[in-house]
Amino acid sequence: MKQPTKPTSQQVTEKSEEAMIEGILEGSPDGIGVVVVRLDCGCRKMAAVDKNGEPASKVIMYRDSALSICDKCQKDNGAFARVTVEFIHWMKPEPDETTRQTIEAKVIGIRTTH
Numbered sequence: 001m002k003q004p005t006k007p008t009s010q011q012v013t014e015k016s017e018e019a020m021i022e023g024i025l026e027g028s029p030d031g032i033g034v035v036v037v038r039l040d041c042g043c044r045k046m047a048a049v050d051k052n053g054e055p056a057s058k059v060i061m062y063r064d065s066a067l068s069i070c071d072k073c074q075k076d077n078g079a080f081a082r083v084t085v086e087f088i089h090w091m092k093p094e095p096d097e098t099t100r101q102t103i104e105a106k107v108i109g110i111r112t113t114h
Ligand SMILES: [Zn+2]
Pocket: 039, 041, 042, 043, 069, 070, 071, 072, 073, 074
């Protein structure tokens, strides 16, 4: 039996992202997870969320092995149209499924409707 895949909750973080996530959570005492947004240009956006799905940190943008984000992002601030993947990385222990779904719907769900 294969479980149906849930793209928003089963994305796997990359090594470089994990280091950023840890740093963000360390600086965000209320954070229970980090929203990870990957853009088509290779830049990333991340922000911690608290248990109510409210932002628990500033939005951080970065680009692997680069001093700054790319020109496109500097212009459009990582426009939603260029997002390729968006998911929440939960802190351990993960909140229960209802909480996760509520927060995902609040943080991600609204913006995926066209
Ligand atoms: Zn970029």
